[in-house]
Amino acid sequence: MSVNPSTVMLEGVLDRLEETLTLETDALRNRHLLDFEEISRRKSRSLLELSRAVRTLPGTLEGALLARLARLRATLTANRDLLELHLAAAQEVAAILGEALRAAESDGTYSAALGTRRAAP
Template identity: 50%
Template structure:
């Protein structure tokens, strides 16, 4: 059962990573839900393992999973940085537009002409 859960999580990570690389953000909420469910399942199973001993196949699977998680995290971080940069540009443009038009709109409205 542990191996099946690990397989599902790896599949979800592969799908999410591929979606991020192709800039398809339509299923991110679903991927997040699936990852959370898988991680909860896995953590419960690992806690119930007798004497903390996990077989060699599971150890290899965890190593593979770690690698996929690191790749996924790097891509998610790149997307988050891009979102932050875009947000900063938009915020700056809004501030500039508001400060440029605040005085001229106010002056024109009150009838103070140049």
């Protein structure tokens, strides 16, 4: 039984994509600093590679590849769930800060008029 080169190429793409997603997911879970620009670049590149690899696949996929794609789906779901959680937290913090700024401005503490007053001659 020969190995399909398209399947081998797809396996490599899936390895890199899964590695990137796992790196991001672990960093989010453990609250480690992460270069999100680099992660985004790696995910974009993996998406491009994946779309190219899928075009070369045969019409039917073997069981091992289907299982691998199911594992990738689980990895993507875990990553998405953590990203959604962090995004919701960031939105909540932004809302709290926005409300604090509005409250501070409304009591006149940071009024624009204070900065434009001129001293009497």
